[in-house]
Amino acid sequence: xxxxxxxxxxxxxxxxxxxxxxxxxxxxxxxxxxxxxxxxxxxxxxxxxxxxxxxxxxxxxxxxxxxxxxxxxxxxxxxxxxxxxxxxxxxxxxxxxxxxxxxxxxxxxxxxxxxxxxxxxxxxxxxxxxxxxxxxxxxxxxxxxxxxxxxxxxxxxxxxxxxxxxxxxxxxxxxxxxxxxxxxxxxxxxxxxxxxxxxxxxxxxxxxxxxxxxxxxxxxxxxxxxxxxxxxxxxxxxxxxxxxxxxxxxxxxxxxxxxxxxxxxxxxxxxxxxxxxxxxxxxxxxxxxxxxxxxxxxxxxxxx
Amino acid sequence: xxxxxxxxxxxxxxxxxxxxxxxxxxxxxxxxxxxxxxxxxxxxxxxxxxxxxxxxxxxxxxxxxxxxxxxxxxxxxxxxxxxxxxxxxxxxxxxxxxxxxxxxxxxxxxxxxxxxxxxxxxxxxxxxxxxxxxxxxxxxxxxxxxxxxxxxxxxxxxxxxxxxxxxxxxxxxxxxxxxxxxxxxxxxxxxxxxxxxxxxxxxxxxxxxxxxxxxxxxxxxxxxxxxxxxxxxxxxxxxxxxxxxxxxxxxxxxxxxxxxxxxxxxxxxxxxxxxxxxxxxxxxxxxxxxxxxxxxxxxxxxxx
Numbered sequence: 001x002x003x004x005x006x007x008x009x010x011x012x013x014x015x016x017x018x019x020x021x022x023x024x025x026x027x028x029x030x031x032x033x034x035x036x037x038x039x040x041x042x043x044x045x046x047x048x049x050x051x052x053x054x055x056x057x058x059x060x061x062x063x064x065x066x067x068x069x070x071x072x073x074x075x076x077x078x079x080x081x082x083x084x085x086x087x088x089x090x091x092x093x094x095x096x097x098x099x100x101x102x103x104x105x106x107x108x109x110x111x112x113x114x115x116x117x118x119x120x121x122x123x124x125x126x127x128x129x130x131x132x133x134x135x136x137x138x139x140x141x142x143x144x145x146x147x148x149x150x151x152x153x154x155x156x157x158x159x160x161x162x163x164x165x166x167x168x169x170x171x172x173x174x175x176x177x178x179x180x181x182x183x184x185x186x187x188x189x190x191x192x193x194x195x196x197x198x199x200x201x202x203x204x205x206x207x208x209x210x211x212x213x214x215x216x217x218x219x220x221x222x223x224x225x226x227x228x229x230x231x232x233x234x235x236x237x238x239x240x241x242x243x244x245x246x247x248x249x250x251x252x253x254x255x256x257x258x259x260x261x262x263x264x265x266x267x268x269x270x271x272x273x274x275x276x277x278x279x280x281x282x283x284x285x286x287x288x289x290x291x292x293x294x295x296x297x298x299x300x301x302x303x304x
Numbered sequence: 305x306x307x308x309x310x311x312x313x314x315x316x317x318x319x320x321x322x323x324x325x326x327x328x329x330x331x332x333x334x335x336x337x338x339x340x341x342x343x344x345x346x347x348x349x350x351x352x353x354x355x356x357x358x359x360x361x362x363x364x365x366x367x368x369x370x371x372x373x374x375x376x377x378x379x380x381x382x383x384x385x386x387x388x389x390x391x392x393x394x395x396x397x398x399x400x401x402x403x404x405x406x407x408x409x410x411x412x413x414x415x416x417x418x419x420x421x422x423x424x425x426x427x428x429x430x431x432x433x434x435x436x437x438x439x440x441x442x443x444x445x446x447x448x449x450x451x452x453x454x455x456x457x458x459x460x461x462x463x464x465x466x467x468x469x470x471x472x473x474x475x476x477x478x479x480x481x482x483x484x485x486x487x488x489x490x491x492x493x494x495x496x497x498x499x500x501x502x503x504x505x506x507x508x509x510x511x512x513x514x515x516x517x518x519x520x521x522x523x524x525x526x527x528x529x530x531x532x533x534x535x536x537x538x539x540x541x542x543x544x545x546x547x548x549x550x551x552x553x554x555x556x557x558x559x560x561x562x563x564x565x566x567x568x569x570x571x572x573x574x575x576x577x578x579x580x581x582x583x584x585x586x587x588x589x590x591x592x593x594x595x596x597x598x599x600x601x602x603x604x605x606x607x608x
Contacts, residue, residue, distance in 0.1 A: 280574055
């Protein structure tokens with residue numbers, strides 16, 4: 001297990017660097033800043049830390065954040081019980097990369113990804129996912145995004161893409177709006193926790209999906225970055241970003257967990273858009289194109 | 305109890321009208337729209353409804369919402385148990401007015417108020433509160449606001465203002481930001497639930513505090529509405545509105561309850577500002593004046 005932990009940290013740190021480099025390549029003359037931080041454990045001792053990288057007011061991205069963390073300590077009893085069925089508080093170790101990119105252009109979708117490795121008591125597992133939130137929907141972009149993720153999944157099992165695509169649609173559901181946050185992607189958790197003999201397999205799977213992030217997303221950026229858009233497109237993007245905020249603050253388990261357990265607030269809430277709007281009416285979609293998107297968010301479809 | 309229910313509905317409906325009229329008087333040529341809605345109960349039957357009134361893009365208010373509701377049905381077991389210690393799901397009736405005003409000018413504070421009457425099984429009680437969220441702090445405005453609320457409280461008991469001011473500071477605490485949402489006011493709940501002989505007293509108390517809303521808030525509007533402000537003041541207001549969104553979506557019990565129990569989403573989320581911003585840095589306060597406000601939000605003070 002210790003060997004896997006070392007591999008996970010090393011892989012995730014490199015992943016953060018690779019993704020930031022790729023994004024900077026597209027930005028040209030705008031760069032990430034780097035914030036290193038440490039975390040106190042429950043007793044005031046050393047509880048790990050992280051590296052938060054943020055690019056603000058870029059040419060293409062209004063804000064892009066990529067966070068690496070490596071934290072450890074003792075889990076509250078409720079969490080220990082839920083995660084590994086323990087009857088006493090258990091020690092834990094968690095390392096992960098999470099990212100959210102908020103583009104300026106409503107033609108480029110927002111994206112979010114997360115990859116993580118956990119140890120609680122004598123168990124370990126991996127989890128993560130990648131998902132896409134378009135504003136002006138180009139179906140071919142959603143298709144190519146899903147196809148790239150499916151190709152990564154198919155190297156491991158014929159059933160993975162379908163299963164984790166479904167989990168993604170279910171996880172990112174905004175119940176009070178009766179719609180998903182976006183057009184989905186992959187979402188998976190607890191892989192290997194109850195199948196210790198397969199942890200290497202799942203670890204490789206997470207590495208492969210993580211490596212598919214760049215080829216799944218950046219071709220869309222490249223394709224859409226120079227196209228012009230209307231004022232209404234931007235207005236619609238800002239209003240839909242309001243829904244993004246609603247999901248993250250009301251439902252997202254990672255955000256809730258972080259905010260309620262004294263996590264580093266700025267790193268957790270870097271997922272929020274730089275600007276969002278709310279209007280009283282629920283009839284957010286006005287044009288045919290907007291209604292087409294809304295319809296898909298209300299009734300997720302198969303993309304590949 | 306039935307007599308009190310009739311009185312409560314009648315009082316709250318009139319309160320909604322009075323407050324909307326007062327706000328329109330200040331707006332001049334902008335007016336509220338009215339949305340009447342009905343609610344389905346758990347079995348698809350009639351579960352009451354409400355009247356939502358919204359003024360959008362006003363001269364003084366970017367958005368102002370005043371909601372009246374009158375709903376009934378059966379409470380889930382967990383709520384029944386929590387509220388009245390029941391071991392089976394109980395019938396309930398609830399009526400209330402809630403309002404949030406988001407002014408354009410950062411010199412005018414945002415305000416929120418709520419007044420409600422509830423019946424669960426054979427118990428009934430009242431609750432509510434009024435609070436103020438300034439952006440550019442004028443201490444004299446916070447003082448006059450609190451003084452008006454204190455005068456209302458003092459008619460009933462010497463201890464009420466102090467007790468309910470403290471509850472307000474505690475309730476509107478944004479834990480992950482280590483600050484309160486604003487400079488407080490009053491917050492009270494479950495009044496009369498366990499003292500049925502005093503329900504009339506508490507009912508009168510709620511009516512009196514509700515009537516103090518107009519004289520506590522609108523003199524501030526009148527005083528500040530014509531003054532000019534800087535671009536930075538507006539920027540700071542938008543960023544602090546982000547915190548307002550965080551409180552409402554992460555902590556507010558009414559919002560959480562509404563969103564998780566199939567409440568009317570638009571009426572619940574009319575509390576959100578029309579536009580809000582987030583920046584990665586936590587050093588939101590830049591100027592001396594902004595830091596003074598932040599310091600008060602971190603360490604609530606006595607205003608009267």
